[in-house]
Amino acid sequence: MPRRVLFITLFALLSGCGLGRYAIEHTVDEVHAMDSTTHALGSPMSTVQTFWVLDGISVINTQKTLDDHLVSWISGDDCSTLKALHGEPYCQPKPVEVPKVTRTSYCYKNLAGTTCYTQPQPGNYQPAGIRTEQVPITQAMP
Numbered sequence: 001m002p003r004r005v006l007f008i009t010l011f012a013l014l015s016g017c018g019l020g021r022y023a024i025e026h027t028v029d030e031v032h033a034m035d036s037t038t039h040a041l042g043s044p045m046s047t048v049q050t051f052w053v054l055d056g057i058s059v060i061n062t063q064k065t066l067d068d069h070l071v072s073w074i075s076g077d078d079c080s081t082l083k084a085l086h087g088e089p090y091c092q093p094k095p096v097e098v099p100k101v102t103r104t105s106y107c108y109k110n111l112a113g114t115t116c117y118t119q120p121q122p123g124n125y126q127p128a129g130i131r132t133e134q135v136p137i138t139q140a141m142p
Helices: 002-040 047-062 066-075 081-085
Strands: 100-110 113-117 129-136
Touching: 047 066
Parallel strands: none
Antiparallel strands: 100 113, 100 129
8 A cells, every 4th residue: 555655646746747847837938928018018127026116116105015915905904014024913903994074163363362163153253264174073072
């Protein structure tokens, strides 16, 4: 029985060499084809160089690699390699969005400065300014 397992393992390894070589050759050809496509589109860089540049731009702007964006999208969590390098967990649950409401303030000048109210003041007073802001519901109540 052990002899049969050895034979099957040896056969799988030897036949896999040809398959591995075929896969490597075709992968290299596909990368070269992609490189010619990027050159045809006007990019002076190879596909790998273009990926690294885009990955760097993503890290600078979002603190996440392109892979982190993909993992975050699939998992629904906030995943970041940079946070993991600083000792934090790789994926963290996204913070819960607090519902917000629009609050409008009507501001009037007086002797002491400016006073703002939640409703326009009666009379012929013109407000010095109207401010509209998004505030969490807990702060919206006076």
